[in-house]
Amino acid sequence: MDKTRVGDAEGLMFFNMDEARALDAMTARIVPSEPDGLGAREAGVVAYIDRSVAGYFRDLQGIYRVGLQQLDDSCRAGRGRIFADLLTADQDDVLASLDRADTDLTMPAQAAANADGRDDLLARFFAIVREHTIQGMFCDPIYGGNRNFTGWKLIGFPGAQWGYSADQMQEGFDATTIPILSLSDLQRTRTGSSND
Amino acid sequence: MTKARDAIVVGLGASGGIIAAELAKSGVKVTALEKGPHYSQDYFREKHDEIRYYTRGALVPHLSHNPITWRERDGETAKILPWATGPLGTTEPLHLPPSIGTGGGTLHWGGAVWRHRKADFHMRTSLIERFGEAALPEGNSIVDWPFGYDDLEAYYDRVEWELGVSGQAGNINGELMPGGNPFEMPRKRGYPMPPLRSAAANSRFVEACRRLGLNPFPQAAAIASQDYKNLKGCTYCGFCHGYPCHVNAKQTSHVTSVPDGLASGNMEIIPFARVVSVNHRGGRAKGVTYIDALGRAQELEADIVVLATYSLENTRLLLVSGLNGNGQVGKHFMTHCFGWSTGVVPEFSNTFMGPLVGAHVVDDYTSELIPDNEDGVLWGSPITSFPGDTQPIEASHNTPPGMRKWGADYKKWFADSYRRIFSMHTQTSSLPYEGGYCDLDPNVTDPYGQPALRMTHEWKPHDIQSMAFFRRVKQNIAREMGIKEFWEEPSPPPYHLSTHEVGTHRMGLDPKESVVDPYGHSHECENLYVVGGGQFPTLPSYNPTMTIQALAFMTADRIAERV
Ligand SMILES: Cc1cc2nc3c(=O)[nH]c(=O)nc-3n(C[C@H](O)[C@H](O)[C@H](O)COP(=O)(O)OP(=O)(O)OC[C@H]3O[C@@H](n4cnc5c(N)ncnc54)[C@H](O)[C@@H]3O)c2cc1C
Ligand code: SF4
Numbered sequence: 001m002d003k004t005r006v007g008d009a010e011g012l013m014f015f016n017m018d019e020a021r022a023l024d025a026m027t028a029r030i031v032p033s034e035p036d037g038l039g040a041r042e043a044g045v046v047a048y049i050d051r052s053v054a055g056y057f058r059d060l061q062g063i064y065r066v067g068l069q070q071l072d073d074s075c076r077a078g079r080g081r082i083f084a085d086l087l088t089a090d091q092d093d094v095l096a097s098l099d100r101a102d103t104d105l106t107m108p109a110q111a112a113a114n115a116d117g118r119d120d121l122l123a124r125f126f127a128i129v130r131e132h133t134i135q136g137m138f139c140d141p142i143y144g145g146n147r148n149f150t151g152w153k154l155i156g157f158p159g160a161q162w163g164y165s166a167d168q169m170q171e172g173f174d175a176t177t178i179p180i181l182s183l184s185d186l187q188r189t190r191t192g193s194s195n196d
Numbered sequence: 197m198t199k200a201r202d203a204i205v206v207g208l209g210a211s212g213g214i215i216a217a218e219l220a221k222s223g224v225k226v227t228a229l230e231k232g233p234h235y236s237q238d239y240f241r242e243k244h245d246e247i248r249y250y251t252r253g254a255l256v257p258h259l260s261h262n263p264i265t266w267r268e269r270d271g272e273t274a275k276i277l278p279w280a281t282g283p284l285g286t287t288e289p290l291h292l293p294p295s296i297g298t299g300g301g302t303l304h305w306g307g308a309v310w311r312h313r314k315a316d317f318h319m320r321t322s323l324i325e326r327f328g329e330a331a332l333p334e335g336n337s338i339v340d341w342p343f344g345y346d347d348l349e350a351y352y353d354r355v356e357w358e359l360g361v362s363g364q365a366g367n368i369n370g371e372l373m374p375g376g377n378p379f380e381m382p383r384k385r386g387y388p389m390p391p392l393r394s395a396a397a398n399s400r401f402v403e404a405c406r407r408l409g410l411n412p413f414p415q416a417a418a419i420a421s422q423d424y425k426n427l428k429g430c431t432y433c434g435f436c437h438g439y440p441c442h443v444n445a446k447q448t449s450h451v452t453s454v455p456d457g458l459a460s461g462n463m464e465i466i467p468f469a470r471v472v473s474v475n476h477r478g479g480r481a482k483g484v485t486y487i488d489a490l491g492r493a494q495e496l497e498a499d500i501v502v503l504a505t506y507s508l509e510n511t512r513l514l515l516v517s518g519l520n521g522n523g524q525v526g527k528h529f530m531t532h533c534f535g536w537s538t539g540v541v542p543e544f545s546n547t548f549m550g551p552l553v554g555a556h557v558v559d560d561y562t563s564e565l566i567p568d569n570e571d572g573v574l575w576g577s578p579i580t581s582f583p584g585d586t587q588p589i590e591a592s593h594n595t596p597p598g599m600r601k602w603g604a605d606y607k608k609w610f611a612d613s614y615r616r617i618f619s620m621h622t623q624t625s626s627l628p629y630e631g632g633y634c635d636l637d638p639n640v641t642d643p644y645g646q647p648a649l650r651m652t653h654e655w656k657p658h659d660i661q662s663m664a665f666f667r668r669v670k671q672n673i674a675r676e677m678g679i680k681e682f683w684e685e686p687s688p689p690p691y692h693l694s695t696h697e698v699g700t701h702r703m704g705l706d707p708k709e710s711v712v713d714p715y716g717h718s719h720e721c722e723n724l725y726v727v728g729g730g731q732f733p734t735l736p737s738y739n740p741t742m743t744i745q746a747l748a749f750m751t752a753d754r755i756a757e758r759v
């Protein structure tokens with residue numbers, strides 16, 4: 001993949017380029033770009049995760065570092081290549097093997113990073129990445145993800161609206177006709193009510 | 197040691213906001229101590245942020261500083277609330293105590309408001325009359341309230357008209373009103389504002405319910421449908437439940453009550469003041485100790501102390517202050533057992549518009565109206581539609597069972613379905629019983645060295661049977677609505693904190709059997725008031741806050757007369 005896309009113009013705060021590449025490959029399987037070009041890559045999910053893990057989720061720095069390392073180790077051992085270099089079908093297989101209903105998500109991050117057994121750790125790591133991918137898809141763009149409203153376009157959500165009118169609240173109304181707004185639009189304009 | 201003025205009110209949420217303001221307006225000099233920030237009325241103009249308020253729970257007390265533990269039953273080691281901790285980095289704002297800061301839980305509540313039913317005030321008598329004493333579950337401590345609906349009617353009216361509620365009356369002085377709840381308790385007058393608008397799928401719910409012979413009516417809401425007093429009309433932005441309101445349509449004590457209290461000149465607020473104990477001597481409250489914004493312990497004296505810190509923290513503060521003479525503090529824990537069901541409707545209904553409470557409810561099976569049934573359900577629940585107010589990340593968690601939550605199929609499903617998601621929920625009353633209680637955790641302390649509160653609670657057969665009964669009712673409605681795909685969140689719920697925790701400082705007339713009197717006045721400690729849902733002797737299946745607010749007005753009146 002194109003390395004420049006991973007960190008984009010803002011660059012990366014926490015991940016190094018190899019880590020970012022592995023994470024990019026993972027998130028691109030969680031929300032693929034096909035068929036409409038509205039996937040995790042286009043949304044800049046890696047940038048969202050990078051900023052979050054550098055700041056708010058700093059408790060998760062350990063599990064991200066160890067998780068990405070172990071993922072590549074186990075792919076190299078089992079399939080002869082690091083995760084990002086596998087075919088997408090193989091990547092899906094690897095992730096499917098980590099997606100377990102019985103993953104103990106209540107274990108604190110710290111304990112998870114020290115836990116014995118790489119399978120457990122990787123399963124937890126995958127659950128975290130999945131969650132953060134969703135956040136990076138559908139967050140307000142001020143967080144670095146959902147670039148160009150990729151995630152919101154995908155699902156037809158108009159974003160940070162001041163309000164909705166009675167007509168817009170009728171069954172069958174196509175909300176994609178409402179121009180999408182970000183929180184930064186509201187912050188800039190501090191509009192009054194837009195729906196009456 | 198500093199002398200406060202006449203009264204200290206601890207916590208400026210639903211109850212404390214009212215009491216502090218009412219006292220100040222009646223001439224009592226009040227110092228309010230609030231654990232969180234003091235928010236001005238227009239603080240939240242740009243709050244449309246799901247990451248901040250939902251996934252990161254910016255308003256709620258985080259467990260790292262405010263640990264609470266839970267275990268299912270005696271003998272187990274309690275863990276820090278497992279449903280709200282974990283590596284996902286999601287703070288589940290719905291399953292932690294309500295928000296902190298001026299406004300408390302009313303900052304980000306849904307605003308579903310109810311007058312409790314007459315029978316809710318004497319559940320024990322009503323159950324025994326209908327089913328016989330033997331039908332009451334083993335180990336229960338169900339009791340009647342020390343007063344009835346008629347005693348509280350004027351206070352309910354005050355909440356509706358002084359603070360502002362939108363709704364459609366169903367029964368005015370015994371006369372049924374078209375479009376309202378035919379099962380409503382008689383009221384003296386209607387609501388000050390008409391009902392809110394609903395997101396689109398609600399009309400399918402209404403029509404389906406009518407076809408099934410049920411009686412849907414608009415949910416009464418603590419949200420202004422038009423400008424009213426300090427409130428502005430709702431704009432239906434849809435970032436509502438779990439979010440503060442950007443236009444002050446939501447009835448929040450930092451908008452409705454606190455500004456009026458401050459305007460009286462008799463009220464001061466100390467924000468970031470975390471009360472750690474009630475100080476008392478010889479059976480009288482002397483004041484409180486709190487940790488200030490800089491981490492220093494401060495003592496404050498006053499003639500009257502009001503604890504309004506939410507049922508759970510009230511309970512913890514009583515216990516750490518050594519106020520549990522009769523052993524009743526922490527007993528009789530109750531919470532709602534929520535049954536959320538979700539489906540996908542055939543047309544765009546735009547799940548993200550409007551407030552949670554722009555919705556209809558069916559009361560045909562509520563509380564004592566529950567029909568005779570083979571599931572053994574003694575006390576029913578309203579069934580509430582949830583057509584809007586659902587943000588993308590929240591929705592992404594709620595997928596049909598068995599669906600893989602990633603990859604191409606998931607993406608397609610979510611892209612096709614998000615705008616058509618519709619939910620319904622029930623909230624059955626859990627019953628008070630011996631094994632359901634709160635005490636101090638012997639192992640876990642907060643960063644200030646105080647013990648955490650420990651909840652011991654398990655879902656009982658009655659909870660599970662109730663969920664089964666209502667699952668069938670909801671499935672019928674969903675089918676009638678044209679919903680093909682319909683599923684229920686895990687039942688009973690994995691969480692035991694629904695934000696409707698009540699009962700743990702029970703009110704009653706007998707000082708041996710209860711903690712406070714009907715005014716929240718402590719039996720054990722003169723001049724100490726402990727208010728909120730903790731006072732409830734039983735938990736009706738309706739949301740608790742309007743009754744908490746009505747009780748708060750009652751307490752304020754009582755104190756004002758005395759001072
Ligand atoms: C997401 C959500 C939605 C809800 N929706 C509804 C609804 O639709 N309908 C309904 O009826 N109820 C709803 N509730 C419940 C409602 O918020 C509570 O019932 C209500 O707020 C309880 O009122 P209270 O006065 O007892 O406590 P709170 O309103 O929680 O106020 C307690 C205050 O005390 C402060 N405090 C706590 N500890 C300390 C301390 N040690 N020192 C100083 N200050 C302290 C807190 O900061 C807070 O301001 C909802 C709750 C949540 C979380
Ligand atoms: S839906 Fe209405 S009450 Fe709720 S936050 Fe938006 S404007 Fe405020």
